[in-house]
Amino acid sequence: MTLSPPSPRLLLPGLVPREPGLETYWVRPGGVTAVRLAAGDRIDVVDRQGMQPAELTVLGPKRALGVAQDAPATTVRALALREGDGARAVLAVLAEHGVDPSAATAARLFGGRSPAGARESFTAVDAADVLVAAPALPMLVDAEPANPPSDLLLEVRRGAQRPAMEPHLPEPLAEPVLDLRIDAATACSYEVREGQYIQIIDVEGRQCSDFVAFGARQLQDGVERGLDSTTTRYLMGNAYPQPGLFGKFYDQDAQPLVEIVRDTVGRHDTFGLACNPKYYEDMGYPGHVNCTDNFNAQLARYGVAARKGWPALNLFYNTMFDDHNLLVFDEPWSRPGDYVLMRATTDLVCASSACPDDIDPSNAWVPTDVHVRVYDARRKFSMAIAHRVTPESEATLSRETAFNERTSALTRQFVEYRGYWLPSSFDGHGVQEEYWACRERAAVMDLSPLRKFEVLGPDAEALLQATVTRNIRKLSHGQVVYSAMCNETGGMIDDCTIFRLGDTNFRFVGGDEYDGVWLREQAQRLGLDRVWVKHSTDQLHNIAVQGPASRDLLASIVWTPPTQPRFTDLTWFRFAIGRIGDHNGIPLLISRTGYSGELGYELWVHPRDASALWDAVWEAGRPHGLTPLGLEALDVLRIEAGLVFAGYDFCDQTDPFEAGIGFTVPLKTKEDDFVGREALLERKAHPQRTLVGLELAGNEPAQHGDPVHVGRSRVGVVTSATRSPVLRKNIALCRIAVQHAEIDTAVEVGKLDGHGKRIPARVVRFPFYDPDKTRPRS
Structure with missing residues (x-):
């Protein structure tokens, strides 16, 4: 009898372990993770990125893991000087075993040249507590090789099958004033005081939770004023508020009730009806328990009138409108432990549900x-949104850059950008003033969210040569090159700049966290086992100083040693390693690069030196009229300069020729193969679309995504658009069919479904501003 192969299993990342009995834990750089082992358990310590030492301390019988602890446990010893619940928890384990932290010892693992993915396995012969630390030293700007500290991964495989455990509830963010479990298919009401924080947690993942709130003072006066969808969407301009400038929910009187502080999910339905009797009756399930009846029962004691269906903030619910404006839904986005944190802006009466819907995907059927x-109003929590670089990755909360202490003193206008908070504009200046400062004098901005990766080792050049479009073999020491990085179909994964610091030392700077994951995957595929791709974003923050006065401004403070070029001799796309002031000053790398279309530089330092660097630049810039620059003004500058932006001007369906950066693909002179080469040869020989500049008639601007027409036919799409202050025209970048790409071709930008209103436009040369790049080259 022939058995058919089993069907592939549905992939639900984050919900189920990949193998029974497997537990995984992270050890963060500079951190310690404690794991309790029983006899027969196996623990694997994995150096994911390579060259990261580990310290293994066994508390219990000396023979438990059979390792010699003959080195000082430096990270554990440093815990006594640190604060926080994590340090106290590890110190408590040491105290339980009667071990003085200052005398703790460890076995040293990895480090030196350990390859990415290196693994050490140990099986416990006795019960023991195991501490695994990841020692972390700051990455020096001028170190060779630059080796940033990185994570360790712990995999624990239990020798004996354990009984099913209760789902792990995340540790409290602080000491709760209310700790409330809402059982499945029920709802609870509760009161919250002004300023207090409300954390709603999805315990097991993919579970909806409806939330309603009313002003408590109004309820006492017999007036219901609750969350109102129309008012909230009108005032915030979003389908659902998120952490940041537009994060409040309002009532019918336009008074804010709650503000979103943190959101680890990022996708919700807002103000759809909570499930109600009619929904289940129409589906053939009369009498089904539902959130609306549960809310009615809970809110009755506050005098809130019962409803047939409650408009609610539907946390974790996954609804959307498709391309045909049909309302559709699927399983929730949330993973176990995901949460939304809100702050009450007035005294509230709240109710939350654990939705009982088990007849469709809204709670994954279970x-x-x-x-x-x-939490108490006196606590302070950072504003954050969570990101995952891959579906299986741990969520990372957005955070502040090292320059935030200085920029936050100049503005409150911060937006979330690629996992960090950056100023959109500066109080007392504004977009127009910031723009003109860069065009006429000098401007400084924080670009720390750029993702940096150290690519190190004998195979470093080979890896980059095989994965980016530029010819890396031609790159000299001290040189930077702008490149595209493509997949097998020629679509762009990202654009990037690559710095050559030495024969085997490169720095890859891109916009996406996934760049490093992809480079490591390609190294493994190609069998390049002598290359390390180390994430260094947290070890290297950077500002850009751009504008015609930038050279004179920085010449007074940047010092370079005789082994490096003089700062004033740096040419376009070159860099030097130097210091601020003199040989005793802050170490930095300074590159003649930028994103403004002007003469400019980028300065790269360790985060601990960020404030001092900002202060030095700020003081030197006073005579030159230096102005801080936000993201909104930067967007105008880069569109004028014809500089492309990921997610707008290109994606993984766009090749470099279609993105307007075909110059990064030297197919004739780069003989070595690279990912996407064959596809790019075909695409170049038979182009279908290209990027052009558009100049629009009149004063109405285009927007990203606007269709571009010739007659009734759609021939292109606007990728980026702005009003150019220096040209006094509305301009746009447009990806268009090659048949309509000639200069002076007349087209129309479609508004109101592309046909209801048209803005005449014509194809023009781009970059719009300084098309020959004379200013950045000057």
Whole structure:
């Protein structure tokens, strides 16, 4: 009998372990993770990125893991000087075993030249507590090789099958004033005081939780004023508020009730009806328990009138409108432990549900619990959104850059950008003033969210030569090159700049966290086992100083040693390693690069030196009229200069020729193969679309995504657009069919479904501003 192969299993990342009995834990750089092992358990310590030492301390019988602890446990010893719950928890484990932290010892693993993915395995012969530390030293700007500290991964495989455990509830963010479990298919009401924080947690993942709130003072006067969808969407301009400038929910009187502080999910339905009797009756399930009836029962004691269906903030719910404006839904986005953190802006009466819907995907067919915690108003929590670089990755909360202490003193206008908070504009200046400062004098901006990766080792050049479009073999020491990085179909994964610091030392700077993952995957595919791709974003923050006065401004403070070029001799796309002031000053790397179309530089330092660097640049810039620059003004500058932006001007369906950066693909002179080469040869020989500049008639601007027409036919799409202050015209970048790409071709930008209104436009040369790049080259 022939058995058919099993069907592939549905992939639900983050919900189920990949193998029974496997537990995984992270050890962050500079951190310590404690794991309790029983006899027969196996622990694997994995150096994911390579060249990261580990310290293994066994607390218990000396023979438990059979390792010699003959080195000082430097990271554990430093815990006594640190604060926080994590340090106290590890110190408590040491105290339980009677071990003085200052005398702790460890076995040293990895480090030196350990390859990415290096693994050490140990099987416990006795029960023991194991501490694994990842020692971390700051990455020096001028170090060779530059080796940033990185994560370790712990994999624990239990020798004996354990009984099913209760789902792990995340540790409280602080001491809760209310800790409330909402059982599956129920709802609870609770009161919250002004300024307090409400954390709503999806315990097991993929579970919806409806939330309603009313002003408590109004309820006492017999007036219901609750969350109102129309007012909230009108005032915030978003389908659902998120952390940042537009994060409040309002009532019918336009008074804010709650503000979103953190969101680890990022996708919700807002103000759809909570599930109600009619929904289940129409589906053939009369009498089904539902959130609306549960809310009615809970809110009755506050005098809130019952409803047939409650408009609610539907946390974790996954609804959307498709291309045909049909309302559709699928399983929730949330993973186990995901949460939304809100701050009450007035005294509230709230109710939360654990949705009982088990007849469709809204709770993945299995309703589970929801947990609510309320924290004191005196606590402070950072504003954050969570990101995952891959579906299986741990969520990372957005955070501040090292320059935030200085920029936050100049503005409150911050937006979330690629996992960090950056100023969109500066109080007392504004977009127009910031723009003109860069065009006429000098401007400084924080670009720290750029993702940096150290590509190191004998195979470093070979890896980059095989993965980016430029010819890396021609890159000299001290030179930077702008390149595209493509997949097998020729679509762009990202654009990037690559710095050559030495024969085997490169720095890859891109916009996406995934760049490093992809480079490591390609190294493994190609069998390049003598290359390390080390994430260094957290070790290297950077500002850009751009504008015609930037050279004179920086010449007074940048010092370079005789082994490096003089700062004033740096040419376009070159860099030097130097210091601020003199040989005793802050170490930095300074590159003649930028994103403004002007003469300019980028300065790269360790985060601990960020404030001092800003202060030095700020003081030197006073005579030159230096102005801070936000993201909004930068967008105008880069569009004028014809500089492309990921997600707007290109994606993984766009090749470099279509993105307007075909100059980064030297197919004739780069003989070595690279990912996407064959596809790019075909695409170049048979182009279908290209990037052009558009100049629009009149004063109405285009927007990203606007269709571009010739007659009724759609021939292109606007990728980026702005009003150019220096040209006094509305301009746009447009990806267009090659048949309509000639200069002076007349087209129309479609508004109101592309046909209801048209803005005449014509194809023009781009870059719009300084097309020959004379200013950055000057």
